[in-house]
Amino acid sequence: xxKILDGKKIAEQLRCELTExxxxxxxxxxxxxxxxxxxxxxxxxxxxYVRNKIKACEEVxxxxxxxxxxxQVSQQELENLIKTLADDKSINGILVQLPLPAHLSQSALKLxxxxxxxxxxxxxxxxxxxxxxxxxxxxxPYGVMKMLEYEHIEIKGKNAVVVGRxxxxxxxxxxxxxxxxxxxxxxHSKTKNLKEQCLKADILVAAIGQAKFITADMVKDGATVIxxxxxxxxxxxxxxxxxxxxxxxxxAYITPVPGGVGPMTITMLMYNTYMAALRSEN
Ligand code: GUN
Numbered sequence: 001x002x003k004i005l006d007g008k009k010i011a012e013q014l015r016c017e018l019t020e021x022x023x024x025x026x027x028x029x030x031x032x033x034x035x036x037x038x039x040x041x042x043x044x045x046x047x048x049y050v051r052n053k054i055k056a057c058e059e060v061x062x063x064x065x066x067x068x069x070x071x072q073v074s075q076q077e078l079e080n081l082i083k084t085l086a087d088d089k090s091i092n093g094i095l096v097q098l099p100l101p102a103h104l105s106q107s108a109l110k111l112x113x114x115x116x117x118x119x120x121x122x123x124x125x126x127x128x129x130x131x132x133x134x135x136x137x138x139x140x141p142y143g144v145m146k147m148l149e150y151e152h153i154e155i156k157g158k159n160a161v162v163v164g165r166x167x168x169x170x171x172x173x174x175x176x177x178x179x180x181x182x183x184x185x186x187x188h189s190k191t192k193n194l195k196e197q198c199l200k201a202d203i204l205v206a207a208i209g210q211a212k213f214i215t216a217d218m219v220k221d222g223a224t225v226i227x228x229x230x231x232x233x234x235x236x237x238x239x240x241x242x243x244x245x246x247x248x249x250x251x252a253y254i255t256p257v258p259g260g261v262g263p264m265t266i267t268m269l270m271y272n273t274y275m276a277a278l279r280s281e282n
Contacts, residue, residue, distance in 0.1 A: 002251040003151075005226070007143070010150050011263035015060055018270055022061040025277060033277040034063045035093040035118065035269075036085045040078065040104065041071035045230075046097045053095070056266045062273055065091070071101055078104060082111040092280055093118035093273040098168070115279060118272040120172070129172055132179045136272050141173035143264025144205065144226050145180070153224055153253060156181040159200050163187045163214070163241075164207030169228055173205055194218070206241035216246040224253040228261050 022033060035057055039050045050066065057064040067081060078100075085094050094116045096109055114124045120138040128135035137145075148155060160182035164170035170186060178184045187197050198204055198218040204225045206214045211231035219225060229241030240257030248254050255261055 002248050003253050005147050005151060005224075005253050005255045005260060007147060007255060007260040007263045010147055011143075011267040014146065014264075014267050015056070015270065018267070018274060019060045022274055025274070026061065029281060031277075032063045032090075033061070033273060034065060034091045035095065035273045036065045036067065036088075036091050038067045038069065038078070038081060038085075038094070038096045040069045040073055040097070041101045043097075043099065046099070050097050053266055053269060056270055057273075060270045060274075062270060073104075075104055075108065079108050079111055082108055086111055086113050086116065089280075092116065092277040095119055095269070116276060118269060118276055120272065121167070126167075126172070129175050129179075136275065137176065137268075138168055138172040139268040139272065140169050140207075140228060140261060140265045141176050142268040142272075143261055144173060144228070145176050146268065147226070147255070147261070147264055148203070148224070151253060153203070155203065158182050158202040159185070160203040160205070161185045161187060161198055161201035162205045162207065163194070163198065164205075164209070164228070166207065169207040170205075173207065173228075177203070177205075208241045210241060211239050212241070212243040214242040214247060216243065216250060219247050219250045221250050222252045223250065225251050225255070226261065227255050227257050229257060230262065 037050055039046060054064045085091050094112045095118055109121060114122050117125055117136055120136040125135045129137055160177040162170050162174045165186055165188040174184050174186045185197055187194055195218050199220050201220060201223055204223050207228040211233050225242055225247060227240035227242040231239055233239040238258050
């Protein structure tokens with residue numbers, strides 16, 4: 001019998017604890033905790049993500065300042081805004097919602113100081129993760145680790161397979177699992193024997209971006225399956241990268257979509273922002 005990894009429930013509990021910590025911080029320091037969010041253009045998914053991030057900020061007591069820039073904004077204007085926010089001592093975290101419109105370069109993100117990089121995307125923060133040093137970790141893979149920790153799922157010595165090698169999810173996910181003593185395989189679009197690789201996984205993380213890509217024949221009996229995907233199926237219904245209905249009976253643990261990794265991601269953003277505020281006081 002499989003067990004659902006209920007991201008919504010775990011996220012609620014973590015947010016509850018965080019709300020208390022933030023309340024204490026504000027009381028003792030007499031200061032707000034502020035997250036600046038930059039949203040460029042009209043990308044529908046990005047608008048929903050940003051709306052959810054603002055809602056989570058309200059819930060835990062973080063002040064969010066949203067800067068909505070038009071689709072046609074220039075690189076220079078975007079960079080000027082980031083510089084202004086970087087220099088503003090009252091702002092603890094800066095988040096530029098990705099993807100940016102095609103004419104803009106992500107190099108703008110280099111202007112976010114490491115200390116305000118609540119997404120954990122900066123070269124220094126990623127480098128520290130690789131060196132297993134304390135750092136700010138990208139929210140989605142960090143949220144996955146928190147779920148595994150919450151359910152006491154053992155990682156040490158296990159075979160972990162990450163499908164997807166994005167800078168936002170796949171790569172940092174692989175590093176976190178490696179730092180936690182898993183034996184890690186990273187698969188991607190050019191991997192030849194994907195099914196065989198996946199079948200070795202005690203912990204399988206799907207971060208591909210294709211609806212129901214991971215099918216039952218790719219999953220080992222008793223595996224823990226983590227679905228990072230957020231897609232629409234043939235009927236327009238939200239679904240993950242895992243064919244949940246057919247895969248679930250093979251699993252010890254499985255995350256649903258929605259209600260799995262998604263709520264954890266936003267919770268870790270709140271946590272990273274709180275940590276940035278704490279650091280700014282030291
Ligand atoms: N777009 C999709 N996921 C993310 C994320 O974690 N952070 C940012 N900034 N943009 C994203």
